[in-house]
Amino acid sequence: MAYFYFDFNDREKQRHENLIRSLITQFSTQCTSSPDALTRLYSQCHDGKQQPAVTALLATLRHIIGGFRHAYIILDALDECTEREDLLAMIGEMVDWKLDNLHLLMTSRKERDIEDCLESQVSCQINIQQGVVDADIHIHICERLQNDTKLKKWPMKVQEEIETVLMEGAHGM
Numbered sequence: 001m002a003y004f005y006f007d008f009n010d011r012e013k014q015r016h017e018n019l020i021r022s023l024i025t026q027f028s029t030q031c032t033s034s035p036d037a038l039t040r041l042y043s044q045c046h047d048g049k050q051q052p053a054v055t056a057l058l059a060t061l062r063h064i065i066g067g068f069r070h071a072y073i074i075l076d077a078l079d080e081c082t083e084r085e086d087l088l089a090m091i092g093e094m095v096d097w098k099l100d101n102l103h104l105l106m107t108s109r110k111e112r113d114i115e116d117c118l119e120s121q122v123s124c125q126i127n128i129q130q131g132v133v134d135a136d137i138h139i140h141i142c143e144r145l146q147n148d149t150k151l152k153k154w155p156m157k158v159q160e161e162i163e164t165v166l167m168e169g170a171h172g173m
Contacts (some may be wrong), residue, residue, distance in 0.1 A: 001072040002026035006080035014080060016087040020057040023073060027064045037063030058090065062097055070101050078108035088117040095121045137170045138163075 002023045007013040028038055037060045045052050052060075065071040073094075081087045094104070108114050145151050145159045152159075 001074070003074035003076065005076040006078060008077075008080045011082075014082040016081060016083045016090055017054055017057070019075070019081075019087070020054065020061055020090070024057065024061050024064060027061070027068070027071065031064070031067065035060075035064045035067060054086075054090075058093060062094075062099070065099060065102055068101055070103065071099075072103045072105070075104070075106045078106055078114055079111045084113060088114065092117065092121065134167070134170050138167055141166050 004019045004022050012018055028035055041052055041056055041060045042048055141163050
């Protein structure tokens with residue numbers, strides 16, 4: 001299993017190329033020895049003196065994944081990727097590999113370009129409605145404000161402001 005979280009607070013975790021590098025690293029560390037594909041890539045890049053092209057990274061990832069009985073990849077917050085078009089093309093390429101052992105789980109806010117790209121490629125989709133999630137978040141916030149020993153000592157006006165600000169910013173998250 002390998003995962004990657006596209007984090008809007010971290011510029012390096014918004015790039016699709018860093019996703020591929022992270023997946024290669026995570027899967028390689030789970031191998032009993034250094035994968036041949038990774039060794040070849042290192043050699044092709046003059047023993048690490050050059051950076052590999054994205055196509056070479058993808059080919060390496062494919063070979064490494066081929067060595068596992070099952071490979072699970074979790075991609076969280078696709079909508080946070082700043083290179084979304086490249087990311088979606090890369091995901092499409094990975095799906096086109098048609099590897100029986102490769103399983104992908106992706107999360108994202110509801111964005112038209114992501115939906116359009118992945119619509120024909122997904123076998124199962126779960127939509128979480130913001131209103132339902134916001135109701136759960138509200139219940140949790142109220143419970144914490146009432147039961148947390150430190151928070152319940154605060155004046156009611158401050159507690160109400162905490163509740164309001166958190167709910168206004170929740171947006172189903």
